[in-house]
Amino acid sequence: SENEPSWETPCSELLVYVSTPGCDGFPSLDSKESYKLSVSKGSMLLSAETVWGALRGLETFSQLIGRDENGTYYINETEIVDFPRFPHRGLLLDTSRHYLPLRAILETLDVMAYNKFNVFHWHIVDDPSFPYESSTFPELSKKGAFNAMTHVYTASDVRAVIEYARLRGIRVIPEFDTPGHTLSWGPGAPGLLTPCYLGKAPSGVYGPINPIVNSTYQFVASLFQEVSSVFPDYFLHLGGDEVDFTCWQSNPQVLAFMTEMGFGEDYKKLESFYIQRLLDIVSSLGKGYIVWQEVFDNDVKLKPDTIIHVWKENVTPYLIEMANVTRAGYPALLSAPWYLNRISYGQDWIAAYKVEPLSFQGVPEQKALVMGGEACMWGEYVDVTNLTPRLW
Amino acid sequence: HLTVTEPVAILKAYEVWGALRGLETFSQLVHEDDYGSFLVNESEINDFPRFAHRGVLLDTSRHYLPLKTILTNLDAMAFNKFNVLHWHIVDDQSFPYQSIYFPELSEKGAYSSNLIYTPTDIRLVIEYARLRGIRVIPEFDTPGHTQSWGKGQKDLLTPCYNGKQPTGTFGPVNPVWNTTYDFMTKFFKEISSVFPDTYIHLGGDEVDFSCWKSNPEVKEFMKKQGFGTDYAKLESYYVQNILDIVSSYNKGQMVWQEVFDHKAQLKPDTVVQVWMANNYAHELSSVTGAGLTALLSAPWYLDYISYGQDWKKYYSVEPLNFPGSEKQKKLLIGGEACLWGEFVDATNLTPRLWPRASAVGERLWSSSNVTNLQDAYKRLINHRCLML
Numbered sequence: 082s083e084n085e086p087s088w089e090t091p092c093s094e095l096l097v098y099v100s101t102p103g104c105d106g107f108p109s110l111d112s113k114e115s116y117k118l119s120v121s122k123g124s125m126l127l128s129a130e131t132v133w134g135a136l137r138g139l140e141t142f143s144q145l146i147g148r149d150e151n152g153t154y155y156i157n158e159t160e161i162v163d164f165p166r167f168p169h170r171g172l173l174l175d176t177s178r179h180y181l182p183l184r185a186i187l188e189t190l191d192v193m194a195y196n197k198f199n200v201f202h203w204h205i206v207d208d209p210s211f212p213y214e215s216s217t218f219p220e221l222s223k224k225g226a227f228n229a230m231t232h233v234y235t236a237s238d239v240r241a242v243i244e245y246a247r248l249r250g251i252r253v254i255p256e257f258d259t260p261g262h263t264l265s266w267g268p269g270a271p272g273l274l275t276p277c278y279l280g281k282a283p284s285g286v287y288g289p290i291n292p293i294v295n296s297t298y299q300f301v302a303s304l305f306q307e308v309s310s311v312f313p314d315y316f317l318h319l320g321g322d323e324v325d326f327t328c329w330q331s332n333p334q335v336l337a338f339m340t341e342m343g344f345g346e347d348y349k350k351l352e353s354f355y356i357q358r359l360l361d362i363v364s365s366l367g368k369g370y371i372v373w374q375e376v377f378d379n380d381v382k383l384k385p386d387t388i389i390h391v392w393k394e395n396v397t398p399y400l401i402e403m404a405n406v407t408r409a410g411y412p413a414l415l416s417a418p419w420y421l422n423r424i425s426y427g428q429d430w431i432a433a434y435k436v437e438p439l440s441f442q443g444v445p446e447q448k449a450l451v452m453g454g455e456a457c458m459w460g461e462y463v464d465v466t467n468l469t470p471r472l473w
Numbered sequence: 474h475l476t477v478t479e480p481v482a483i484l485k486a487y488e489v490w491g492a493l494r495g496l497e498t499f500s501q502l503v504h505e506d507d508y509g510s511f512l513v514n515e516s517e518i519n520d521f522p523r524f525a526h527r528g529v530l531l532d533t534s535r536h537y538l539p540l541k542t543i544l545t546n547l548d549a550m551a552f553n554k555f556n557v558l559h560w561h562i563v564d565d566q567s568f569p570y571q572s573i574y575f576p577e578l579s580e581k582g583a584y585s586s587n588l589i590y591t592p593t594d595i596r597l598v599i600e601y602a603r604l605r606g607i608r609v610i611p612e613f614d615t616p617g618h619t620q621s622w623g624k625g626q627k628d629l630l631t632p633c634y635n636g637k638q639p640t641g642t643f644g645p646v647n648p649v650w651n652t653t654y655d656f657m658t659k660f661f662k663e664i665s666s667v668f669p670d671t672y673i674h675l676g677g678d679e680v681d682f683s684c685w686k687s688n689p690e691v692k693e694f695m696k697k698q699g700f701g702t703d704y705a706k707l708e709s710y711y712v713q714n715i716l717d718i719v720s721s722y723n724k725g726q727m728v729w730q731e732v733f734d735h736k737a738q739l740k741p742d743t744v745v746q747v748w749m750a751n752n753y754a755h756e757l758s759s760v761t762g763a764g765l766t767a768l769l770s771a772p773w774y775l776d777y778i779s780y781g782q783d784w785k786k787y788y789s790v791e792p793l794n795f796p797g798s799e800k801q802k803k804l805l806i807g808g809e810a811c812l813w814g815e816f817v818d819a820t821n822l823t824p825r826l827w828p829r830a831s832a833v834g835e836r837l838w839s840s841s842n843v844t845n846l847q848d849a850y851k852r853l854i855n856h857r858c859l860m861l
Contacts (some may be wrong), residue, residue, distance in 0.1 A: 342511065422780070423780045424779065424780050425778065425779055425780065426776070426777045426778050426816075427816065428816075433520050462781070462782075463779075466824050466861060467821075467824035467825075470820050470821035470824065470825075471821075471824075
C-alpha cells in the first residue's frame, strides 16, 4: 500500500561499547549508569562508561523495538543520551510478614530491570518470621521461620538472588531490622530479647532486643559479620524503626541500667545506646549503613555518610523531614509517599508519579544529598498469590 | 443432610443442587494429618442457605476476560456456595458477545476480533456453571451503557445535537424509533434462547438524559406523549417496552434500582437490584414495600479496594437491617458481590475477588447469627489455603 514505509536494509546488530570493564563486579551507589544510543541507517550503537550503563541502554533499546502487521521488527532512527536523575532507585520486598518463594523474588528483579530500578531492599526478617538461614546461628530460622523446611532462604537461595540481581545491575541491600521488629529472633536466640515484666515477674512476653547485656552485642557482632560477608554491597540496612519502649520500661534490670547510665526516663537514650554500639560494630566490619528515620529523629550519634530512610507520613510531612535530614548533612532516601502496600481504588499511580522528591526548602547542597528513593511493598497482606499485580 | 460415621458417610439432598453443596462441605471437612492420611471427623450436618440468590457479578466489557478466568472463578464460586453468575457481558467500552442475529455488534463493538465470546464459549460457560449448580444470568444493560452497541448497529443510539446540528456523538438507546423495538425484539429473542435461566438482567442504570434533551425528535416525542420535561418518564416508557418484550419470551426480569426509582411499571416478579450505597436500607424498604423482590449489592462493590482487612466490613453487613414487615423481609432474596472491570482484567482478577468475596458468600448462605469476626477469621484463613 502507499503508506507502507520503504524499509531500509535490515540492521543486524547492535554494537555495544563499554569503556570501563566490569562484568565481574557488583554495582554500587557510585556506579555510572549513563548511556548513549544511536540508531541510524545501517548502524546501531550503544555506548556507556560502565556495563551497568550498557544494561540500562539495552533495556531502552528493547523498548524501542516495534513490530508491524506483517511481523517485521523495526526501530525508528533515534539519538538518545540518557542517565538517571537519582542513583538509588529501589524497591522493598518484605519476606517476613509472608514468605516469598524464590521465583517471586526473581520475577520481581526482572520487572525491576524493565523499570530501571537498581536496588533491591530485602526486608528479609521481622516480627512474624525469620526465613534467613544463618550459618552462624542456624537456630534462628529453625525456630523462627514459618516452616524451617519450606519457608527459608538457604545460603544458595541468597546467592542466587544476589547473582540474578547483579546480572541486571541491581544491588541487593539486606535489612536486619533491630532492636524492634525482632520477635521472631527470640525463639532461636534465647536471652536476646528483653523479657517483659508484669509487676515483679516476667510475663512470658518479649520485647525488643535487650540493650543492657553484653551477650547481645556479641550476638549482633557475629550475626552481622556473617551478613557482611554474605551480602557484597557496601551498604546494610539496619532498621531502627518503631521501637516500643513499654517492655523496657517494665523490666527491672533495664530500669536499673537506666539509672546507672543516668538516662533518667528517656528511653530514646537507651535506644541510642544500642544503635550506636550497633553502628560501631557494622562500621568496623567495613560496611556503610542505612537506617529508618527514627534513628535520626532520636538524636543518635551517626557517621556523616549514614543514609537516613524517610518513611513516615502522619505526624511530620515527609518533605519537612527530608529538609531536616539533609540540613543536618546526611544523605536521604525517600519512601514515605511510596508505600505501595497501601492500596486504594482507582489510578493511584498518579499520586506516586506526582511526588517531587526535591520540593522541600533547602539549599542546593541539601538537595544533592537526596540519593533517591524506594517503593515499598510491605507484606502484611501480600504473598506470591497477589504480589505481582499489586506492585506493577 | 450429611452424616459422617463409620463405615460410610451419607449425603442426602432433595435435589442434585443440594448434593453439590453437600459435596462442597464434605470436601472442606476432609483434612490431612502429619503422615499424609486423609481424615474426616464424625459429623452430623443439616444445612441450607439463608438466601436463595447468592451471586457474583463479573464485568467483561470494561476489560475482556478470557474463558479461563471466568471458569476459574466459577470454581471459586462453587467453593463458596455461590449459585449465580451475573454476567455483565457488554457495556459502553466493548461488546464481546457474538450475536447470531447481529454479528456486526461484536465485529464492530468488541475490542478486537479475538476478544469475543462465541456461541460455543457461551455454552461452555453455561455448562461449566450448571455442573456446579450455578445459574448464569446475562445482563444486557440498556438504554444507557450502550456506546459499544452503536458501532455495529446503526440507528440504535440517539444522535446528540448541538442546536440544530448533530454533533456526531451518541447517547443512550433511542426510545422514540420503532426500529429500536424491532431490534430489541429480535435481539432478546436470541438472548432468551441462548441463556437458559428464567431471568435476564436488563440493566436500566445511570441513564444520562442530556443527549435525549438535545435531540429534536426526542423533544417532539416528549411533547406528544405529554411527558413534559420529565425524562424519567421517557426512560420508563422505554424500559416498560423492553420488559414487555422480554416477558413475551417467558423470561423474568432483573433491573437496577433506577428503573424502580423512576417509577416504571414493573411486573410483580421483577427483581430490583439495589446498588447505590447511599442509604441502601431505605431503598430496600421502598422496593420491598412496593411488593417487589430485591437483591442487595450496595455494600458489596468489591472493585472498591482499600488497604487492610476489608472483608470484615463485607461480612458485617446484615441484609435484613431495614425497616419493614416480615413479609417485606421475605422479598429480599439475596445479594451479589460485584467486581466491576474498570481496573480489573485477567492479570489481577482472582486475587482481587478472593477471598474477599468469601465473606459475602458466608453472609448469604449462613444463618444470621453467624457473625463472630474472630471465628470467621480463623475459618477464612484456612478456607483461603484450601482454595489456593
